Each structure stands twice: as C-alpha cells, then as structure tokens.
Amino acid sequence: MDPQPAYFDPLSTKDLTTIICGRFEREPLRSLKAELPRFDGSGLYAIYCVGPGSNLYEPLISLTIPIYVGSSHSHSSATGDPASTADPLWRRVRGHRISIAEAGNLEVSQFGVRLLRMPDVHCDLGENGLRVGYRPVWNSILTGFGSNEQGAKTRTSARSRWDTVHPGRKRTFGQEAHDSGKLRARVQERVAEQVNGYHLLPWRSYGV
Template sequence: MPDYAPQFYDPLDTRNITSVICRELEAQPLIPLVPETPRFDGSGLYAIYYASEAESLYAPLVPHDIPVYVGQSLSHNSATGVAISGRTPLWSRVRGHARSIEGGGLRLTEFAVRLLRMPDVHADLGENGLRVNYQPVWNAILRGFGSNEQGSSTRQSARSKWDTVHQGRNRSYGDSTHDRDKLIEEARRHISTRIAQLGDVPWR
C-alpha cells in the first residue's frame, strides 16, 4: 500500500467558516430590490444581483448567479466598538443602494438581493469571501457604487468609476478622470473572466 496520511480538517478554520457563511447566504431567497421590501431589524451580509437581460453588460452574470456587488452592514462601529444608531442597519444600507441604482439610470426592477442577518464578525468573513472569490464587478472594477457623499472634500473628488458609467446620482463631483467606454470594456472582460473561473469558488 502506498504511503497514506488521512486528510486534516479543522471545522473552525477561517476558510471553512467563510465557505459555510457564503453558502448560507446563497441559500437565502433572491428577492426583488424594490422600495416595498418590508423593514426589518438587524445587521449582516448582503449580495446584489442583476436579474434581467436588458443590460447587455450585466446579463451574462444572470445564469451563473454571480453578484454585481456585495457588502455588509455593522451593528457596531468597527473603530470604536460603539453600537450604531438605529435598529435597521442592513435594511437601511440596502435601501440606500436601491436609491443609487435608480439614480444611476438603471431600472431597479431588474435587480435582486440576498440578505442574511448575522453577527459583525461573521458578516466580515462572509463579505471578504464573496469579494475575493467572485470579485463582483461593482466591487472590483466599477468602484464607487457604495460610497456616500459626506461633505466638501468628497464633492471635490473625481467622479467615481461607477458614476462615470452610470451617471445621474444626485451629488457633486470634481474633475472626471475616467474614460467611460474603456471602463465598460474593462468591466465586460472582467465579467467574462469571472464566469470562466466560477469553478474555483470553494463553496460551489
């Protein structure tokens, strides 16, 4: 018999916990990203999906169940540990994203979301796992979707890549430094690559 050693498995290894969290998120129902989503308490993890064929840039993602954006909402400030104000951080965060999508000239009815309430530490692991393994196009290429305009310094910043491609959000910008056509082509190539590498996602 050739040399043999049993496989080592640690169920509490960070990679294993991350896979469990991401698998659980993807087991949640895909619900429409519409204003009528009932208000709920709690913080946690979310993933936003394109769910139509109208936008040729994002339509290839649909059959593969790959999100366009992932994130988390926290129950406590990560720097101070102080509890945030308000009881609905996850609901509020996603509602803000819905307004951004509409503001960017996209049809909100063509998007959907998965939501999972969970402790901050686990939401952080889940978000990292989703970002690293899927590299969602709005996280990795068309950055700036999740940003908030917070004052004069932000208003003087250059238009984000997301806002260059999807113009119309009600905010001010400094100089525009990105080429829209080049960004769209970069995003298209990125999406093709992520689809081709879907088999590398450990929990799928």
C-alpha cells in the same frame, strides 16, 4: 497513501468562510423593483443582475454571481459603539436601491438582492469570501457605488468609476478622471472571466 493522517480544523477561516458563503447563497433572491419591507438587524448582502436592460451585466442573469457585495454591522469596528439605528442592513440596501434608481442607464427592476442577518465577525468572513471568490465588478472595477457624499472635499473630488459609467446620482463632482469606454471594456472582460470560472468556487458544491 500519505503516511501522515489528514489534518482538519472545522473552525478554520477557510472552512468557516465556505460554510457561510454556501449558507448565504441558499437565501431567496429578492427583487429591488419594490422597496424592501423594513426589518431590524445587521448582516451580509449581495446585489445581482436578474433582468435584461444592461448589456454589461446580462451574462450574469440566472447565475449566482453578484455585481456588488457588502455588509452592515451592529457595532462600529473603530469605537465599539452600537449602530445608531436598529435596522442598519435594511438602511444600507435601501440606500443602494436609491443609487440604482437615480442612475440614468439602470432600472431597479433589473436587480435583486440576497440578505442574511448574522454576527459581525461571521459577516466579515462571508463578505471577504464572496469578494475574493467572485471579484464583483462594482467592488473591484466600478468602485464608488457604496460611498456616501460627505462634506465639501467629497463634493469636489473626481467622479467615481461607478458614477462615470452610471451617471445620474444626485451628487456634485469635480473633474472627470475616468474613461467610460475603457471601464466598460474592463467590466465585460471581468464578467466573461466570472462566467467561465463559475463552477470552481468551493461552496458551489458544499453541502450546507
């Protein structure tokens, strides 16, 4: 027995993150096949592969392993100004649905989303926890999925990793900078790692 009594801080970053992630994953998985009904608020969301059609992501079907994690905020972290609309979370996911629909080798019916409205500070903890815990492939390997085309400089920049593997979005790009085959191989390796380590996440058995 340890001679010192145990120490527990119920408001520690680690414990709050575990609680938030566990609570988030209790939310229903909503299909992206049809556009989501409009709703107000900001919060946390994650996109999942839920149906066949892409051999890159099919091992994730039926597992609570996101391919992309993101959030929307009620106020700007830089200026403190409130969001320009009352429905930032809905708009964010709607934009992602459009990106998936425009990709030539993806179908929106293959994907689903979880959403949870929450305060900005807790949303940030949840997003970081899900990203670190799962390392979603569209956040870490196929970067560029969540970006927006803005201005002439962006239009002449290199095609993103996501757009290299999933081309078709109504955007303009400059030079090709990435090898699609190598990116696909990295995604397959990461997905295999995610599946093998699935049971190790702390909120997988947390009673919330």
